[in-house]
Amino acid sequence: MAKPEVRKLPKPERRTQLLDTARDILRECGADALTLGHLAERAGVSKPIAYEHFGTREGLLIALSEEIEARHVGKLKAGLEKAPPTLPAIADVISSAYIGCALESGPEWLAMSGALRGNAQMDAVQQTLADDYVAIIAAALARFSTLPPDDLRLRCVGLAGAAETMARELIRGRIGENTASANLAALIMHGIAA
Incomplete structure (x- = not known):
């Protein structure tokens, strides 16, 4: 099954989306599950996008x-x-x-x-x-x-x-x-x- 195409968002909107997704991961899975790779996967973006926004966990x-x-x-x-x-x-x-x-x-x-x-x-x-x-x-x-x-x-x-x-x-x-x-x-x- 192919991944759905990710809509390109302006940088501030993408950051907000990533932070919202990170909060969901924290709430559902705890802090240990919050990695930039997991965040990217859950948000439907590539890892480099997550790293571009935050640099590190x-x-x-x-x-x-x-x-x-x-x-x-x-x-x-x-x-x-x-x-x-x-x-x-x-x-x-x-x-x-x-x-x-x-x-x-x-x-x-x-x-x-x-x-x-x-x-x-x-x-x-x-x-x-x-x-x-x-x-x-x-x-x-x-x-x-x-x-x-x-x-x-x-x-x-x-x-x-x-x-x-x-x-x-x-x-x-x-x-x-x-x-x-x-x-x-x-x-x-x-x-x-x-």
């Missing part, structure tokens, strides 16, 4: 991670722009955006982050993404805190770690979305006090 996983973070930060910023200027409202936006993104990303987020632990390139990318996220939430919370900026930033680093841990509990089915969001919001409100 790690490059693909980094691209997925960056995409998830960009979506999360976009939702966070949009929510912060619309939120009333009160600490409970800002804390709710921060917690809801994080928990909602984790829920949307699902188990493939856990598989992806596990697959990249110990990879120097991914560690650097994740540190940059974490630093950017911490800067956003520290800026949003600064007007409600009397902490010195360096202490507030450090507290926000801790809040980001707590958010990740709660998101993992949620994805594993150990807590519900409302419980995760409410408890994260409470940690945020109490965590920035002097």
